[in-house]
Amino acid sequence: MNRPQATRPTDPETLKACCAAAYEQDLVALLLGESYHPGGLDLTRHLARTLDLRPGQRVLDVAAGRGATACLLAAEFGVDVDGIDLGPTSVERARLAASERGLDRRVRFHQGDAERLPFNDGTFDAVICECAWCTFPDKATAATEFARVLRPGAQVGITDVTLDRARIDPELATLAGYLACIADARPAAEYAALLEGAGLRVVASEAHDDALTRMIDQIEARLRVWALLDPPGLTLAPETILRYTAAAAAAVADRVAGYQLLVARKPERNRS
């Protein structure tokens, strides 16, 4: 992985492209496995059950990454899925994953921006967005887009990193911002307010901070092994890695960082 740059881009379009490119690095797959969010596919199943997904429904996976969630939803819940991601390589890999599993007729992937979804109003029975909203520079616009593409009465299900930015160790915030693009994560109450501001009603909010702790432990264990191999691509010294993972684990223990599931419903159309 590239060494963190001295300055991070501030222009929103560059920031988004930089984040999408970061998640296309092979090291990310090595560290995170097939799905790129705390809780992995078990938490995805829980989210799908909370959304009460039913066979034949049409679901949008926003920031679909390598397509693990979209394939799971189609295979295990019988839904048709559109996945969208900003990273062209991620989209290619997701298409390949769906094709290898014989799911290409039920799962389609598109390259595009969560803040400008290329779908008509009221298209989907559910929208899912896992561990990605925290990275979008314009969270209010993304929430408005989630609401717009949902049919009336349908729900959006989100799992995402939460951060109390006033209390986070600045060094950790910088590293999290550089490596995982999560420095702009918000507290759970702020995500809920953004969803409500987009005209949705929050119907579920659950803390899954333990999932974030497990992911930090997994990253630490894999980075330790990786560091032992002394590969040319690793620019962080093992002791630096351990310092950061310990600080990240402490941030979760101190409730400065966490992982939250939120479900919000679009109101039914008013009957006149």
Ligand SMILES: C[S@@+](CC[C@H](N)C(=O)[O-])C[C@H]1O[C@@H](n2cnc3c(N)ncnc32)[C@H](O)[C@@H]1O
């Ligand atoms: C942490 S990964 C999560 C991927 C996937 N949801 C998962 O859980 O496996 C974040 C993803 O967000 C995508 N992304 C970042 N900004 C985006 C944007 N503005 N529109 C669409 N995708 C975006 C990245 O390319 C990356 O694949």
